[in-house]
Amino acid sequence: MKWLVKGIGLVTAAMVGIPTIIAAFSPSWIHRTRRSQWRLLGAVDSLPLGEMRKIVVDLPEEKWGGALRRKAVYAWRPAEQEVIVYSRSCTDLGCPLTFDPGSQCFFCPCHGGIFDKNGERIAGPPNRPMYRYASRITEAAEIEIDLNSVPPMA
């Protein structure tokens, strides 16, 4: 009987513990092990200096569906040769952020999260800045972003 109780306890601990460990570590592990996937965002000149723009990017085809998906990102150029590109997903629970040109802030419709133009949290429940894509300007003066430089659901 004693061994049966220990066995049930061990199985229960494994059933709870293993998924918890996977859930805790897998997003960051997946994020670190993904290879870069650069996608064209557009010409540098199409992004006026200092102005935030919403840009739609074609995503790679899904493995099974074959359908092309699209994703909106926010991009701006604080200086001639510098580009900052944000994911549109809120860092709280992933709702789509909207940029307000008047206040120069991003607003989340779900729980009131607010971020400034630099992606820093100003108010609400998010506890980290906006997700920012790795970006580069090519020799042909085009902007590219690495789709895998932000977490998978961002």
Ligand code: FES
């Ligand atoms: S999802 Fe944006 S504040 Fe909660």
